[in-house]
Amino acid sequence: MGGNGGGGTNAEKRPNELLGSWFVRSGWSKGELARQVNRRARQLGANHISTDTSRVRRWLDGENPREPIPRILSELFSERFGCVVAVEDLGLRAAHQAPSVSGVDLPWTGPQTVAQISEYSRSDLMLARRGFLGSSLALAAGPALIEPMQRWLVPTSLAQQEEPEPPASARRGGRLSKPELDLLESTTVMFRQWDAQCGGGLRRKAVVGQLHEVTDLLQEPQPAATTKRLFKVAAELAELAGWMSYDVGLQPTAQKYFVLALHASKEAGDKPLGSYILSSMSRQMIHLGRPDDALELIHLAQYGSRDCASPRTQSMLYAMEARAYANMGQPGKCKRAVRMAEDTFSDVHEWDDPDPDWIRFFSQAELYGENSHSYRDLAYVA
Structure with a gap:
C-alpha cells in the first residue's frame, strides 16, 4: 500500500471535491496525472512510488495519500495553473499537520510559522510562469478569516518569550553578525522602493526568494535578539510579497502571504x-x-x-x-x-x-x- 502512495482504508470516505475540481480544470487524464506523479517521485528519489490510474481514482474518491504524494500533487497543480496550490487547497492533509489546520487557520508558534513560510515561498518560487485563476480559487472570508486573525491578540506565553540562548558550540555555523542583519534590513527597504517605482509584477520573485532565504536563517540556531530581528524581516518581506501578489491579481496567494506575515510579526513582538x-x-x-x-x-x-x-x-x-x-x-x-x-x-x-x-x-x-x-x-x- 505504501509503495503506491495510499493512505489506508476509510469506511466513510467521501469524494475529494477540491482535488476533483483542480483535476477537471487541469485537462489531464488519470493516466497522465499518474505518469507525472511517478516522474516527479523519481526526481525526488522516492523510487518506491508507483502510481496508476486506479490509484488516482481512489484519491478522487477520498483516499488521502501518504507523503510525498500530497507535496508532489501540490507542485504539479501549481505548475499547471501558474499559482501556488497548497496541499490543503487540494483537500489533502500536509505532513506533520493536524487535519483541522488548513487555509489561514495556522498554529501561532515560531517553528511552525517558519515552516509554513518556508514551504509556501518554496512552492511559489518553483512556478515557471505566472497565472490567474480569478474566482476559481477560494479565499478565506467571514468568520473563517476573522476568528483565526483574532488570535493575534493572544499574548505569547512566557516560555516562548524567554527562550534560552543557544550554546556557542551550536551557533557557530549560523550566527549572523550585526552588519549582516543590517544589510538584510536595508535590502527589504530597497525591495519596497522597487515596488513603489515599478509595481508588483517585476520584483515579486526576488522578494519571495529573499523571504525563503530568511526562513533558512531562522531554522539555524541564533541568539534570541537576532531571531526577533529575523522574524521582523520575514514579516516585512511576506507582507511585501502579499502586496505584490495582490497588485498582479493573485488574490489567494496575497492573502496567504499576509497571514504568514502577521504570524511572523507576532513572533517579532x-x-x-x-x-x-x-x-x-x-x-x-x-x-x-x-x-x-x-x-x-x-x-x-x-x-x-x-x-x-x-x-x-x-x-x-x-x-x-x-x-x-x-x-x-x-x-x-x-x-x-x-x-x-x-x-x-x-x-x-x-x-x-x-x-x-x-x-x-x-x-x-x-x-x-x-x-x-x-x-x-x-x-x-x-
Missing part, C-alpha cells in the same frame, strides 16, 4: 507592524467587495496596537476604517473616521520622524488621497 499587515488585508477585502470583513480587520489592528502605534500608523488605520465604512454605505461613521485620521495626523512631526520605513509612505498627501477615495466610494455606494 512588533504590534505596529502587525496592525499594518492587517490594514493590507483590510484593503484587499475592500477590493474584493467585503467591507464588513475589512472593518473587522481594521478594528482588530486598532485594538491590538492602541498602546504602541505611532500617530502616523494610527492615522493610516483611521483612514482605512473610513474606507470600510464608505463601502458599507455609512456616511456618518465614514466622516467621523476621516476626521479622526486628519486629527491624528496633526501629531506627526516630519522633521523628527521615528517611524519605520514600512509606514513612511503615509504622508499628508497620501492621507488626503485616501480620504478622497473614501468619499468617492461613499458616493458610489449611495
Whole structure:
C-alpha cells in the first residue's frame, strides 16, 4: 500500500471535491496525472512510488495519500495553473499537520510559522510562469478569516518569550553578525522602493526568494535578539510579497502571504507592524467587495496596537476604517473616521520622524488621497 502512495482504508470516505475540481480544470487524464506523479517521485528519489490510474481514482474518491504524494500533487497543480496550490487547497492533509489546520487557520508558534513560510515561498518560487485563476480559487472570508486573525491578540506565553540562548558550540555555523542583519534590513527597504517605482509584477520573485532565504536563517540556531530581528524581516518581506501578489491579481496567494506575515510579526513582538499587515488585508477585502470583513480587520489592528502605534500608523488605520465604512454605505461613521485620521495626523512631526520605513509612505498627501477615495466610494455606494 505504501509503495503506491495510499493512505489506508476509510469506511466513510467521501469524494475529494477540491482535488476533483483542480483535476477537471487541469485537462489531464488519470493516466497522465499518474505518469507525472511517478516522474516527479523519481526526481525526488522516492523510487518506491508507483502510481496508476486506479490509484488516482481512489484519491478522487477520498483516499488521502501518504507523503510525498500530497507535496508532489501540490507542485504539479501549481505548475499547471501558474499559482501556488497548497496541499490543503487540494483537500489533502500536509505532513506533520493536524487535519483541522488548513487555509489561514495556522498554529501561532515560531517553528511552525517558519515552516509554513518556508514551504509556501518554496512552492511559489518553483512556478515557471505566472497565472490567474480569478474566482476559481477560494479565499478565506467571514468568520473563517476573522476568528483565526483574532488570535493575534493572544499574548505569547512566557516560555516562548524567554527562550534560552543557544550554546556557542551550536551557533557557530549560523550566527549572523550585526552588519549582516543590517544589510538584510536595508535590502527589504530597497525591495519596497522597487515596488513603489515599478509595481508588483517585476520584483515579486526576488522578494519571495529573499523571504525563503530568511526562513533558512531562522531554522539555524541564533541568539534570541537576532531571531526577533529575523522574524521582523520575514514579516516585512511576506507582507511585501502579499502586496505584490495582490497588485498582479493573485488574490489567494496575497492573502496567504499576509497571514504568514502577521504570524511572523507576532513572533517579532512588533504590534505596529502587525496592525499594518492587517490594514493590507483590510484593503484587499475592500477590493474584493467585503467591507464588513475589512472593518473587522481594521478594528482588530486598532485594538491590538492602541498602546504602541505611532500617530502616523494610527492615522493610516483611521483612514482605512473610513474606507470600510464608505463601502458599507455609512456616511456618518465614514466622516467621523476621516476626521479622526486628519486629527491624528496633526501629531506627526516630519522633521523628527521615528517611524519605520514600512509606514513612511503615509504622508499628508497620501492621507488626503485616501480620504478622497473614501468619499468617492461613499458616493458610489449611495
